[in-house]
Every structure is written in structure tokens, then in C-alpha cells.
Amino acid sequence: MQQLNLFEELAPALPVSYYPDFLSVQEANELYQHCLQLEWQQNYIKMVGKIIAVPRLESIYGDAGCDYIYSNSVFLRPLPWTEKLAQLRDSITALTGHKFNIVIGNQYRSGEDSIGWHADNEPSMGVEPAIASVSLGAVRKFQLKPKQGKPTDFWLEHGSLLIMHRGCQSTHLHQLPKTKKFVSTRINLTFRSHVGKTA
Incomplete structure (x- = not known):
């Protein structure tokens, strides 16, 4: 498995690793088609006293009982693992040694869909996930x-x-900003730990 150290070359202090060829083109294409068929939902979030639509579609799959709450307003209850998502989870664990209980999917349908600056530090993920x-x-x-x-x-x-x-979540923030350029659909799968505490 090739590890591309762009992150290390451009910003040596970044606590990340990047594998551009983790999946073959065929594997990625098949997984993309599978993910399009997942149960996506439009969620709503409370911000500055207003309820607004989250600017992307979301889904969650994982172990039973691993409910997930973020921003104190969006509640996600995982559906059972699909075979392909479970296989992907196991492949990532084999490479990294990290074990994951849930996967949260984000579907960015166009350049208008995005996620702002944030850290994934919800209590349910445990310490320093x-x-x-x-x-x-x-x-x-x-x-x-x-x-x-x-x-x-x-x-x-x-x-x-x-x-x-x-x-990384303690020291850094990350985002996927909006873009005015034409872009087709992107799906992001984030595999996370869960220790049972949701609030």
C-alpha cells in the first residue's frame, strides 16, 4: 500500500497520513455505486437560534447501540453494517490497527454542499480518537x-x-468548503470509534 506523504512534505506537523491508492479504480467505482444506494437523509441543525438544513446528505451504519449526536442537535442512529462497508472497515483496521464501531457518510451533491470548520470531538468517540x-x-x-x-x-x-x-481533533480543525466550480457528487465515509457516551 503506497502512502503518499504530501501532507508531510507540505506541512510536516500535520497529524495525518494519506493513501491515494487505498482502493483500486474498480473497487472505488463499485463502492461508490453501493454507497449511492445507502439510506441517505436530510438532517437539520440548530445554529444561532435557527433551525437550518445541513448542507449535505448524511447516513450512518455501525454496531447496535452506537447512537451519535453532533452539535447538540443532530441525532444519528446507525443502521446495520452492509457487507461492503464492513469489509472496508476491516481493511482499514488491518492497515492502521484502529478499530471502528460506526461509519458516517456525507454526500456532497454539488459545490453548494459543504461542511464548515470543525473538530470531530464528540464525547461518544472517546479520548483522542x-x-x-x-x-x-x-x-x-x-x-x-x-x-x-x-x-x-x-x-x-x-x-x-x-x-x-x-x-488531531484536539489540535486541528478541518472543513470541506463550498465551491462555485461545477463538481459532481462526492461521497465521504468517516470511520469512527464509539465508547457509548453520547452526551
Whole structure:
């Protein structure tokens, strides 16, 4: 498995690893088609006293009882693992040694869909969790920055794997910004741990 050290070359302090060829083109294409058939939902989030639509579609699969809450307003209850998602989880565990209980899917339908600056540090994920992120479909700009620093821009390819190592969520923020350029659908699968505490 080739590990491309773009992150290390451009920003040596970034606590991440990147594998551009984690999946073959055929594997990535098949997984993308599978993910299009997942149960996607439009969720709503409370921000500044208003209820607004989350600017993307979401799905969650995983172990029973691993409910997930983020921003104190969006509740996700996992559906049972599909065979392909479970196989992907096991492949990532074999590579990284990290075990995951859930996978959260984000479907970015166009350049208008996005996710703003944030850290994935919900209590249910435990202390200093590692997160594995698989990208499928269109290439979108991904940004990562220290909480008090400037962002570094990267483009995550179809079939690639990004590992945000333990500690990353404490020291860094990340986002997928909007773009005015035409882009087709991108699906992101983030594999996460779950320790049972949702609030």
C-alpha cells in the first residue's frame, strides 16, 4: 500500500497520513455505486437560534447501540453494517490497527454542499480518537489547520484514504468548503470509534 506523504512534505506537523491508492479504480467505482444506494437523509441543525438544513446528505451504519449526536442537535442512529462497508472497515483496521464501531457518510451533491470548520470531538468517540476517511466520486478541496494557524489545502482523490491520527481533533480543525466550480457528487465515509457516551 503506497502512502503518499504530501501532507508531510507540505506541512510536516500535520497529524495525518494519506493513501491515494487505498482502493483500486474498480473497487472505488463499485463502492461508490453501493454507497449511492445507502439510506441517505436530510438532517437539520440548530445554529444561532435557527433551525437550518445541513448542507449535505448524511447516513450512518455501525454496531447496535452506537447512537451519535453532533452539535447538540443532530441525532444519528446507525443502521446495520452492509457487507461492503464492513469489509472496508476491516481493511482499514488491518492497515492502521484502529478499530471502528460506526461509519458516517456525507454526500456532497454539488459545490453548494459543504461542511464548515470543525473538530470531530464528540464525547461518544472517546479520548483522542483516530478517524479514517475514504473519499469517493468527485475530487473536492479539503482543508486542515491548527486551531491557531493557517489552513493547508489538499485534494482527496477517488478511492483514497486519509487517516487523522490520535490527537488531531484536539489540535486541528478541518472543513470541506463550498465551491462555485461545477463538481459532481462526492461521497465521504468517516470511520469512527464509539465508547457509548453520547452526551
